[in-house]
Amino acid sequence: MNRSTSLHALQTEQFDICIIGGGASGAGCALDAVSRGLKTALIERDDFSSATSSSSTKLVHGGVRYLEQAFKKFDPKQLSMVRKGLYERQTLLRIAPHLAHPLALVTPCKNWFAGLYFSIGLKLYDLLAGSRRMAPSRWLSKKEALQYFPAFSTTSFQSAVLYYDGQFDDARFNLGLAQTAAQLGASVANHCQAIRFETDEQGQIKAALVRDELTGDTFWLRAKVFVNATGTRADMLRQKANPKQATRMRASKGAHVVLPMSAVGPTSAALLVPETADGRVLFAIPWRGHYLIGTTDTEADPTETPYLQPDEAEYLIEHVSQYLAKPLTIDQVRGGFAGLRPLLQADPNASSKSLVRDHEVEIDGQTGLVSLMGGKWTTYRLMAEDTIDACCTRLGVSTKSKTDELILIGGDGYSPTFVQSLLSHYASVDPATVTHLAETYGTQANAVLQLIEETSSLAERLVDHHPFVKAEVIYAARAEMAHTLEDLLLRRIRLGLVDWRAAIAATPVAAQLLGAELGLTTTEVQRQQNEFVQYMQTCMEQAHPIKEERRITVGLN
CATH class of the missing domain: 1.10.8.870 (Alpha-glycerophosphate oxidase, cap domain)
Incomplete structure (x- = not known):
């Protein structure tokens, strides 16, 4: 990617589509659009994956918590999310084999009933994955579980259930989406913010005034369709285009701590803590030579800059330590981070924990702005496909998405x-x-x-x-x-x-x-x-x- 070359194109050329926002959904939209033959622009006010998209738990998964909630609440939307996630999980591992790979996880069970409960649940997880199942889940004895996770305290559990999901490097995967889009001809630039829009006689957006945040220079970027893929800040751009737009976005903060591998010791599987005091599940996973523990779920302002807080670090360490022979301490924390999940609300009074991580593509009839809202990392590709389908309808283009078979840069030939x-x-x-x-x-x-x-x-x-x-x-x-x-x-x-x-x-x-x-x-x-x-x-x-x-x-x- 060459920023100077892209900036020249952004200032001098007319585009079919301009995507605003360089996180997973925005970069995914850019790749989907350019691979269909659309002349594509992608701008990001900060850096690719500078917010939510680099602050995940680094898992590519259907979501075992969503599966549990689907059956407890008889919620077909949660079940649909799990199915979509499990389908896309295998796609992500295939298109970026250098960045995404299978991960074994063990779930400790305090008694035989818990073992039976989680064993049945994870068999359903396998069943929903269908032909895209990684490996069958198994109910393990205590002795077998210790072979996968030697750090267990032998008095903390009676048995365990083993299952498989995916793991990835979120920021580098996001970068790979942007790089691959640029390789196919998209004009891509970070540190470029859309300040305001210009409309035609019918009130439809035809251009955006963009400021280069590195130099302060401004220029007009012209496109037939503009896509708002700004995550938790989607309302800001929606209301900048049309002040009459109602607020749709909520945010949930997820915090993580990172400890040296020595704090837990070498393991051949990650740990899933099946239940916390506030009804969440937690993960302790080996990642890049360290142990990453997350995540929390608390209501947040969609515009805030989140940081890991002491009470969050203590919460994470305390819940994982209950299963370890050698409890963790706050002094072992070497790093950490927090991010905001973009949640789409129908009921403004609903708890953020109860909102489904699904997405919606909205087209503002007054301005033509296409907004992609909500969603989760694992389903970014489906989100992008739905968004570009909507854009293609507006542009009169019938080309279908190709991204389920498109290998990201660095993945072709990797083994x-x-x-x-x-x-x-x-x-x-x-x-x-x-x-x-x-x-x-x-x-x-x-x-x-x-x-x-x-x-x-x-x-x-x-x-x-x-x-x-x-x-x-x-x-x-x-x-x-x-x-x-x-x-x-x-x-x-x-x-x-x-x-x-x-x-x-x-x-x-x-x-x-x-x-x-x-x-x-x-x-x-x-x-x-x-x-x-x-x-x-x-x-x-x-x-x-x-x-x-x-x-x-x-x-x-």
Whole structure:
């Protein structure tokens, strides 16, 4: 992706469709549209997956909680959501094999009745998946369960149920959608905000005034159809286009903590905590060499910037610890994050927990704005397909969606044998680095490794005890449209999620490399560095308040 090339096209060309919002739904819409032959633009006011889409529990799933609620409340909408999720789960694993893979999960059961209950429920989960089932669920004895999850306290459960779902890297998957759309011809740009709309004589939107948030420059972007895919902020854009539009969006906050793998120990399965005091299920899953625990579910303002709070961290640790031989402590938390789920409301008085994670495509008759609202990560592709179907109807186009077979960039040709061939070809590079790059970039890892071949110092790690290397900074700037340290360290390289202090320690080197590659001034590099460090400090202080003398300061070398 080249931002300068895209910006030139956005300013000078007429598009069939412009998608506003670069999260999973927006990037998914862009890929669906351009793959149908539509001239497509995608703009994002911050960065791709900078909000909800990078703050998930990293699971690709139908939703065992939704299945339980479907039967408890006789709710066909919840059941439909599970079916859709299970169908799409297999699609996501197939189109991005380097970023998504099967994950075994064990659910501890305190007595035989609980074992029977969850065993039957997860057999129904298997049944709903049909031919797309991963592997059959099984009721395990205590001895068998300990083989999958040795960290269990033997007195905390009587048996367990094993089942399978998917796991992925959400931010990099989102990036892959945008990259693949750009590869097919879409004009894609981050850090571009739609400020206001221009309408024709009939009141239909024909252009959007866009501000480049990196330079402050503004320009008009012209398209036949505009799509609002801004997640929890969808109402803001709907009402900017038409002030008479009623509020439709609610938000639910989901918080997560990240601990070192040593806190739990090596396991061959993740843990599903089947019930909490407030009726949720929690997950403790191995992810990127760490343990991720989530998630909470509390009402939130759709426009707020969410942070992990101390009570949320304690809540997560407490509920998981009840099943562990060695309980976790708040001091073991190294990272964490929180995000907002976009929930579509019919009843403004309903609890956010009771709202179904389904989606709706709305077309405003007065302005023509197409808004995609609600939904969840696993069903992003179906959401995009429904949205572009509606847009095609307006455009008089009959081409059908092709995205269920479209492999994302980095996935074509990826397999376990690819990793082995990469290790053989780059024998002079640390095997751990090669494996990390293969599992992060798929077949695009060759491009990162070629940078290392050209400049051997780029094989150096950004910080100790983490696999990220300097070459990734250069590649992110050149090929992945990373323009800020947040773009880089939170979403291209996930260091800022898993280890706050390590991210701060990596900041000086990362800032210098990124600044040199982008041609930034020393003043701009220092500004970005200060802002990123402050953001990491805020994340730490919000989650676990620290004394002033423990604050970390860094400067340019």
